[in-house]
Amino acid sequence: MSTLTSSIVNIALPVMSRAMSVPTSQITWVASSYLIVTCMFLLPFGKMGDLFGKARVFKIGTIIFTIASLLCGFNLGFFWILSMRAIQALGASMTLSTNAGIITETFTKEQRGLALGSFGSVVALGSIAGPGLGGLILTYLPWNYIFWVNVPVGLIAIILGQIVLPKAKNKSEGKVDTLGMLVLILTAGSLFMGLILGQQLGFMSLIFLSLMIMTIILLFGFIYLEKRAPNPVINFHLFNNVDFSLSLLATILVYGINFVVNIIEPIYLEQNRLISTDLAGLILISFPIIQIIVSPFAGWLSDKFGSHFIAAISLAMLIISQAGLATVNHTTSLGILCVWLGFVGLGNGLFQAPTNVLVMNSVTKDQLGIASGLLGFSRNTGMTIGAIFANILLFSGISMNLGHSTIDYPVAQPSAFIFGMRFTFWITAAVLLGLFIAQLTVNFRRKNA
Template identity: 45%
Template sequence: MSEKIAFSEDPEIQKNRWWIITAIGLFTFMSTLDTSIVNIAIPTISRDLHVSMSQTEWVATVYLLVVCSLLLLFGKIGDLIGKIKVFKIGMIIFTIGSFLCGFNVSFWMLLASRLIQGVGASMTMSTNNGIITEVFKDSERGRSLGWIGTFVALGSIAGPGIGGIILGFLPWGYIFWINIPVGIFAYLLGVKVLPKDITFQKSPVDYGGSLTFSLAIISIVGLMSYAQLNGFLNLPVLILAIIFIVSFLVFIRIELKSSHPLVELSLFKKVPFSISLISVLLIFIGNFAFNVVGPYYLQNLRGMNPSRSGIVLMAFPIAQVIFSPIAGRLTDKYGSELLIRFGICAIILSQIGFCFFSASSPIWFVILIIGILGFGNGLFQSPNNALTMASIEVENLGIAGGLNALFRNLGMVFGLTISTTILFSAMSFKAGHKVVSYVNGRPDLFLYGMKVLFIVMMVLSLIALILNMIKFNRKSR
């Protein structure tokens, strides 16, 4: 039997490696885009399907629930049967789900279609970094993961901008149907250039761990989503919190006893790996705080229409698109340490800038601060992703990629909930009564809440910076 050649040593695969990253990157972009693009269409969907705004929020929530709860399972399955096989099946399922989502038939059909879409997205998100890490040599790993970071940034932050532009000209179904031609092209390209899997694990699936982990994720995401609308001090939140704690503790117990666990908990003993995941969580919480207040600031306070505000908000992903590949290339040459630190410092600088926004701030200043946030994320995410994947053995790349995507998506969920809670609590404190939305005629309330919010986000970013300083100081000893 001929010996299998590693992807990074196979001349044919190396010839197609940038086409491989194109196919994977396009799907990474679409699956992350669909976490945020729906939010701007919620009022329109609510009106067309004759359901309340709070019900319509579940169109966004059910997608995140499915994605987060299945990421580790599909990451593990990718390690067992092949990451490329799982990725290809996910491409098909996601595209079918996108097709079904676009039909204006009923609210329940839309929810079911989003569930299908979420299954496909979790399959692609959990395996993309693992595939790229296997295909590219160590000398190009930073640059390749930098491009994946670019697609992630575009998808997670460009949603409001792209969604606003689409809704300005077309019915809401097209925010889903835009995925179909891109999905078909990416799938056909993937069939042509993606190789057959050669790395497998020989172990059974940990169904007990998968079930308890999914229950823990569903309960915590459900808790955050419910608390966003109804506050934290109520019985449903308490029940969901108890379910989360119990299911999470049972999950840990199962994993410690299992001979073939869903997650090798020993992975978290690797300090660079653990700190990289925590950093992703903290930075994405801050990014989604911007996602919450950005449209409010531009549309409600500055009076911009969705299309124009969408263009201004695009300063974030455009800056990240420019600097992520550059940061990836620099990572391959000089390592991750300085880039991660500089990136987080730039993010903190932008958060300071947001605190100085006013009703009359020049638009060039607004775009500059948003661009600095994108610049900081570009410098941070590429080397952080490379460091996360480089610290893990090849047979665990699937689960490592799943964990990376999980922490990123949890950052989005927590960022959305925490930021709205802080924003409206601060506005209520200044107003002297409960505030649950933007108050017309009182821009001072919103600006005060925005300042408090970004001070908190600054603290989270400082924690990420300190953790990374500890990480690299330990490494240098």
Template identity: 35%
Template sequence: MEITGSKKWLILVITSISTFMATLDSSIVNIALPVISKDLKVSISQIQWVVTSYLLTISMLLLVWGKLSDLYGKKKIFSSGFIIFALGSGMCGLSHTLEFLVISRIVQAIGASAMMSLSQGIVTGTFPPEERGKALGFVGAMVALGNMTGPSLGGILLHFFNWQAIFFINVPIGIIGLIASAIVIPEIFEVQDVKYFDLKGTLLFSFGVLVLFLGLLFVQQGTIPTIYLIPAIIIAAAAFILFVFVEKKSINPLIDPELFKIHEFSYGLVAAYLSFIALISVLFFMPFYLENLLKLSALHASIIISVYPLTTAIVAPISGWLSDKLTYRPLTITGMAAATVSLLLLSTLHRNSPIWEILLLLCLLGFGIATFQSPNNSSVMGSVQRDQLGIAGGINALFRNLGLVSGAAFSVLIYSFSTKSSINSLSGGKFNPSSFIKGFSYIMLFDAVCTFIAMLISVRRTVKKAKEEIQK
């Protein structure tokens, strides 16, 4: 049964709201951490668990929700994500201890992961191929708007109310989302016949993700020495290797190995992973460049950085629409080429660089990332069968999270090795302008290499697809 008329656009609005909420809550909390830390009388290092627990829970559950939705249906799980998210948000607002706040954030993340995992799959299953890119581009715009709105909205709520307000605001939106999704979204998406959930594979994969993400996050935060990342990677790799063996023998594996034989799927995931490594590195270090080196206020710095998500929000739907007309191939190559140029030029910034140049380069980066992401998401999600859209969306979201976490950790490591100083030197009176410029330049060059490789992967995917079409 095909969904036609206004109903498919209502479904797009509902899934976009869920994406916006989950993204917003990732960025809105950061600005409130100092206030929460002071109110709960805990250290900054302890309060980081408010962010870490949320990110870890989402990353561990993305595939679980995706697979369960393929087995039992997407509507029930997606709708329940809204109410669990609202419940967790209410719990966060009522928290009076760090322990209860972290538990509440985990509950909140359980709901967020269900929404994040299924939003792309529902959109892909709702819209025909000739409109899929435009629809996914709109979802991409919501991600950008969530990232852009979070800090400013958080600041407003903190100014007029208290930190609890940044959580309570989610409760009515979650309830409305639950009612709307229950009424509007039909349960027409194909489900798999074999009702077997791969518990062994799920536990192995979750353990690997937990160890890897904890290692990367702790290194990024300076909680553990960098050398400890090596055993974390070895343990995670061992878990993933064992996971592969278990999957080959499973009746209905968590991740069907055949998915990765689809080059549009596997190539698209790797290219997306590399693009998110580059993106988070820029967003992580740019505030230090603007505030510590150029001596701009936090307000001015945030306005300058907001140029990136604003550009992304404008370009993503246009790029998605173009991919419906031109296919994803020229757009993914063009997007990564533009991002590579912007990163190479960002590596040349210095203490006297004009503001207009920084704005222009961030606009170019936003243009490149948005031009790439919408068509790439469309190609990844459009390459799988309808009864695998849930797990495909979960894998796509997981690669995005992995890119963001590893990108932040890699940039911190590059900075430490190139400047022979800790990331903590960027705060207080230890800031060294010459040393910072050196480290910043190396990070941008590393990011440019990542996006250049992503561009080559996109070229390879295009050539391979063209050969397949000629052979047909």
């Protein structure tokens, strides 16, 4: 539900804009506010899960999310729905920051790959099911039902949670680092608000630059406070573990590159190849479906052959996918394009389980909540940065080919778009190659230590 509601809302924004008599530039904040608030609270609630019990935080989050989903469906004005979306995101952040920790505690090390791989499938399913389910709902029902669809599922989850999840005991040891949590919330809020406004207003705008400066100041302030706190929100010694740090970096980069593919390929299919929207949708939905199928199998492989080995293979598959997409032009057959997109899905499916296992196995039991929160934060950071760099790289390439700066699709010179698209995918392939080399280097040093 948490990932579904991120993607399902986007398709309903034009309908909601008309129903509320709100301009398009404002209605997009219904989607953006959910992302910002979720990212602001992922890490604090991960820490709260470690202190007071992950199951307890998860259960409360499910209740908040379900109630807010019900209230989001009432058309009481633009500011009402923004407020309810913020509360909905608060509940979502409580579940997203604890779910991987609960799974890790529940399963043995020999079973975690399959468990976390299955979890990755559900996350992917929520993301890809949103547009299709949203379109189906809007065909027959008012827009309110895109939120109300969460309610019956939420009620079932609340009941099952009471029956299945363990009774949480108060685990609190020491004082909660309230000031550290507040500064962390403000840091994440400033970062994501800046990134979103930067896309809308430009990355040289005063608002964007001010928010980035504020983010840096807050980040340094947070580090200063945490190094002196008796019970810090984030123990920075966690990042001394190479598996932990490299896996989080890999999560940011891979999710970012996925968003690059998600943004550029629809433009290529619909504007360059003039393919109908429904056929383009069928082509683009193929690689997430492969990811959903492969993820649990990758978890089993990770349990059997080791997470480092499967993670390296996943990066190799993703490098092939990006290099393949970098060879595509306006005459490439759709079959060949689907092969390269299939490698995207295969690489992603193989990536999720071993990476999650490497992160969660790198921390002690009392740090599972914050590790789970950092995984969720890395995913959202990657998606946001990917959306930004997709446009920056694409239009930089187009501008180089045209010989002048542009931010529009070059209708008169479609070959310039092909150049920009190829330029972008060669860059993403190079980034993944650097990550792959880093992974191999770490594995080599570990074996020879």
